[in-house]
Amino acid sequence: MPGSLDGKVAIVTGAGRGLGRVMTLGLLAAGARVAATELDAEALDQTGQAAEAAGAGDRILDVVADVTRDDSAPKIVRAAIERYGRLDILLNNAGINMSLFRQPDMKFATKLWEVTPEEFRRIIDVNVVAAFLMTRAALPTMLKQGWGRIINVTTSLDTMYRGGMQPYGGSKAANEAHLLALAQELEGTGVTANVLVPGGAANTRMVSQAQQPDRAKLVSPDVMVAPLVWLCSNESDGVNGQRFIGARWDKNLPVAEAAKKAGAPAAWQQLGRQAIVPGSTP
Numbered sequence: 527m528p529g530s531l532d533g534k535v536a537i538v539t540g541a542g543r544g545l546g547r548v549m550t551l552g553l554l555a556a557g558a559r560v561a562a563t564e565l566d567a568e569a570l571d572q573t574g575q576a577a578e579a580a581g582a583g584d585r586i587l588d589v590v591a592d593v594t595r596d597d598s599a600p601k602i603v604r605a606a607i608e609r610y611g612r613l614d615i616l617l618n619n620a621g622i623n624m625s626l627f628r629q630p631d632m633k634f635a636t637k638l639w640e641v642t643p644e645e646f647r648r649i650i651d652v653n654v655v656a657a658f659l660m661t662r663a664a665l666p667t668m669l670k671q672g673w674g675r676i677i678n679v680t681t682s683l684d685t686m687y688r689g690g691m692q693p694y695g696g697s698k699a700a701n702e703a704h705l706l707a708l709a710q711e712l713e714g715t716g717v718t719a720n721v722l723v724p725g726g727a728a729n730t731r732m733v734s735q736a737q738q739p740d741r742a743k744l745v746s747p748d749v750m751v752a753p754l755v756w757l758c759s760n761e762s763d764g765v766n767g768q769r770f771i772g773a774r775w776d777k778n779l780p781v782a783e784a785a786k787k788a789g790a791p792a793a794w795q796q797l798g799r800q801a802i803v804p805g806s807t808p
């Protein structure tokens with residue numbers, strides 16, 4: 527796997543901690559150059575230090591930015607292209623849930639009516655709007671190149687409608703629905719759009735100590751790396767509109783088999799086709 531992404535340029539959002547940091551380091555280890563972007567400058571600096579310790583050299587570029595702002599996405603894309611000359615991969619990873627607005631020692635399950643309008647809007651802004659803004663800014667370059675990858679980190683399907691998990695769950699459902707529609711619109715362009723999730727509560731800040739004191743029960747962020755590197759490589763050409771579960775990726779299998787085992791169509795296509803088309807018999 528090392529070296530399989532030589533020459534490729536990626537943007538990773540939310541690269542300062544958690545899954546974003548692990549995936550940034552994974553892309554670098556596979557040879558990619560990465561524009562790592564993050565709201566929290568201190569956290570991003572720590573990712574930079576870990577990259578340096580791993581020997582990434584000048585293959586990492588730090589961009590401190592809030593991806594919900596209209597002016598951030600063009601700025602991040604411009605910075606990546608100015609530094610590295612191209613853009614191949616956008617990993618929409620930045621995300622927040624209600625834990626950001628609650629005390630870290632609180633075990634909570636927020637009822638939808640207890641969420642403030644400001645909290646609701648912020649979660650939609652980070653988890654839905656920012657992914658749109660970044661995708662919109664990155665796609666023209668990828669379409670011109672005739673090769674590219676949009677990868678969104680959403681969440682497990684049952685989290686999307688689970689009580690106590692809103693508006694996080696619903697925001698991820700919106701994100702994944704947009705991604706699947708985008709995948710259809712990208713058919714034949716050489717650019718693909720896919721979803722990557724850990725496959726359960728993962729061991730990051732997002733799942734607090736109070737929520738899950740036994741950290742060993744949480745999914746390791748490392749499970750994201752092997753499917754991510756494959757998705758970003760030429761080996762996954764033509765794979766489009768799929769969702770991959772990191773925890774189900776079996777590194778002992780040949781990649782094509784591992785991908786088959788860990789993958790499924792994105793969103794909930796199997797539940798579709800319920801609408802009555804005018805003129806058809808229900």
Ligand SMILES: NC(=O)c1ccc[n+]([C@@H]2O[C@H](COP(=O)([O-])OP(=O)(O)OC[C@H]3O[C@@H](n4cnc5c(N)ncnc54)[C@H](O)[C@@H]3O)[C@@H](O)[C@H]2O)c1
Binds near residue numbers: 724
């Ligand atoms: N941890 C889990 O159990 C889990 C499960 C499924 C999916 N996910 C998803 O994985 C992704 C990464 O989550 P994580 O668990 O690593 O969380 P995390 O809180 O450890 O990391 C998220 C990072 O995104 C950054 N970020 C937040 N808002 C931002 C903004 N507006 N602009 C730029 N950066 C911003 C944060 O500062 C943070 O460093 C999220 O999209 C999350 O929804 C997480």
